[in-house]
Amino acid sequence: MKIASYNIAGIKARMPALTAWLEDTNPDVVILQEVKSVDENFPREHFENMGYNVAAHGQKSFNGVAILSKFPLEDVMCGLPGDDTDEQARYIEATIINEQAIRICGLYLPNGNPVDFDADGAPIHEGKYGYKLAWMARLLARAEELMTREEPFLMAGDYNIIPQPDDAARPEAWTKDALFLPDSRNAFRKLVNLGLTEAFRTRNPAPEQYTFWDFQRGAWQRNDGIRIDHFLLSPECADLLTDCQIDKEIRGREKPSDHVPIWVQLAA
């Protein structure tokens, strides 16, 4: 089965591009981020008519995540555990029921900018950057919890993390950015070090493979990109991995998102 993740930057504006991509590539499961829609306005029927079950967790104007699945969805959970005061719609989980049940975790990790620095030049863990790091600590706790089940699961989405210098066309431009600061990258590595497999890099070691190009500064035309959309697989899920690719070319189509889809193929 093919499972894709795609930050669509507004589902209403992206319906033509999203529909064309679905028809072209026919993924079994799609994890969406930046839906930017309340659930009542989510075009549920449109996707149901294409053969998908739908689970959505949105809010007004910003954020918002969803899962489309050709397999039944069970045990949908909206929101990342660990902070009842967090009202941002950035996390959704559901189990897809095929030959083998797989827990799907869709996430839109906080950007974290702007970062404030103290007099010594050290980043201050407050404000949006503090929220990002706290959110990543909650995500780590959730991953630890799921690992104890010893079952296939994956965490996929827009991590807003550049894991390594090779994952940016101009790494020097990101050294004071929340996407690339050491504490952000360390938090991502902690997740991986639980025993999760970062699907893309296990299969594609070459540099210059990105999932995001800014709308500004002609970033796409200059291939000034970053790789920030990732799939992390549990050991039981990694055993099923047969491929992982980025659908780069659709960034050049009509009315694109600034992100492109990334997908895994699983022998399940």
Added chain:
DNA sequence: ATGGCCGGTGGAACCGGA
């Protein structure tokens, strides 16, 4: 060296994004 874009909201400019 610098700025260059989008979508959503709401019905003009602003906010948020990365």
